[in-house]
Amino acid sequence: MRLHYEEDKPMKTTLPWLSRAPKTVLAIACLAASLGAAAAEWPDRPITIVVGYAPGGANDVIARFLAEKLQPVLKQTIIVENRAGVASIVGAQAVARAKPDGYTLLMGASGPMVFNHALYSRLPYKPSDFAPISLTGTFPLVLIANKDDPARNVKELVDASIRNPERSNYGASAASFQLITELFNEATGAKFSHIGYKGSMESVSAVMSKTVSMTIIDPGPAATAISSGRARPLAVTSAERMKQYPDIPTMKELGIDSTVTLWSGLFAPANTPPEIVKRLHAEVERIVTTPDARARLESLGVTAAASSSPAQFAELIDGEIARWKQVAKRSGVKAD
Numbered sequence: 001m002r003l004h005y006e007e008d009k010p011m012k013t014t015l016p017w018l019s020r021a022p023k024t025v026l027a028i029a030c031l032a033a034s035l036g037a038a039a040a041e042w043p044d045r046p047i048t049i050v051v052g053y054a055p056g057g058a059n060d061v062i063a064r065f066l067a068e069k070l071q072p073v074l075k076q077t078i079i080v081e082n083r084a085g086v087a088s089i090v091g092a093q094a095v096a097r098a099k100p101d102g103y104t105l106l107m108g109a110s111g112p113m114v115f116n117h118a119l120y121s122r123l124p125y126k127p128s129d130f131a132p133i134s135l136t137g138t139f140p141l142v143l144i145a146n147k148d149d150p151a152r153n154v155k156e157l158v159d160a161s162i163r164n165p166e167r168s169n170y171g172a173s174a175a176s177f178q179l180i181t182e183l184f185n186e187a188t189g190a191k192f193s194h195i196g197y198k199g200s201m202e203s204v205s206a207v208m209s210k211t212v213s214m215t216i217i218d219p220g221p222a223a224t225a226i227s228s229g230r231a232r233p234l235a236v237t238s239a240e241r242m243k244q245y246p247d248i249p250t251m252k253e254l255g256i257d258s259t260v261t262l263w264s265g266l267f268a269p270a271n272t273p274p275e276i277v278k279r280l281h282a283e284v285e286r287i288v289t290t291p292d293a294r295a296r297l298e299s300l301g302v303t304a305a306a307s308s309s310p311a312q313f314a315e316l317i318d319g320e321i322a323r324w325k326q327v328a329k330r331s332g333v334k335a336d
Contacts, residue, residue, distance in 0.1 A: 042102045042276050046077040051107045052091025054084045058220050058300045059264050062136055063107035065296055069287045087174060087335065088112035089123065096129035100269040102276035106130065110262040113317055115176035118324035119335035127321065131277050132313040133266040134284040135305035137297050140238030140261055141180065142222050144231040145214045146207055154234045154254055157214060158190040165191035171203035171212040172196060175335040179324060180260050181216050182331040187258045207231055219244065219301025244301060263305070265313060281310055
């Protein structure tokens with residue numbers, strides 16, 4: 001059977017095979033040439049990094065630090081745009097729908113890129129809507145209790161919750177923290193009940209006022225409460241002890257299967273030209289390994305990310321989504 005195309009006359013070209021190509025092939029060739037040219041010229045205008053959280057948090061600070069360091073090497077203005085709302089879904093969705101030309105990026109975190117996929121039955125974006133560029137930093141969580149709580153360690157805190165479940169609760173400012181604490185309950189047999197808060201600082205304040213028994217939280221918001229002695233750190237969720245808190249044991253040391261490390265990283269929309277992704281990866285990896293970056297990140301309780309390729313970053317995300325979907329299924333925790 002002969003396929004008929006409207007244009008039977010050959011086009012004048014130096015590529016004879018192209019003269020017989022259908023319109024769709026020509027369109028694809030033109031698009032590829034256009035993307036290639038755009039990638040070669042990139043960047044020729046300002047770049048926007050979207051942050052799905054309010055200003056002042058760790059993700060926002062990291063994004064602004066990257067913007068500051070990327071501007072001189074890319075020779076373009078880098079704009080940080082905060083699009084907070086609904087567990088960072090608003091910001092992630094905006095980037096997922098953006099044109100894949102390297103001018104709209106996402107400062108993503110474990111919350112929107114991993115935990116949301118485990119906690120929401122429907123999301124306006126998929127993992128495949130993004131091109132992972134580079135990890136920027138990783139951080140564990142810290143379990144804190146009130147300074148006057150009679151429990152002096154994790155075992156005593158867990159035992160107290162088992163004896164008095166009606167008086168044992170925890171604060172969580174996001175469904176991801178709730179899911180992580182439910183994993184702790186599962187691993188220890190603890191009976192802590194969930195009380196929700198709008199932000200991490202509110203969860204910390206609830207511990208200090210004895211409104212809740214404990215919280216498992218990122219180190220930044222807990223730092224002042226710990227250093228002032230108003231909250232007692234009992235464990236960290238990292239595989240190794242934190243440099244900032246060398247005397248605090250890890251969950252692993254305590255025999256608790258609750259090792260958790262969260263992260264932040266840079267993403268582009270899917271189908272962004274690989275040359276742009278490669279360039280950004282190289283620049284970000286160079287920046288986060290500088291002494292200046294390490295010091296800035298450590299002040300936030302964040303460890304500069306070790307070297308990893310975009311493919312390794314994507315593999316990490318896929319593995320974590322699978323892990324937390326299973327935890328969510330067992331615990332029954334849902335965000336919708």
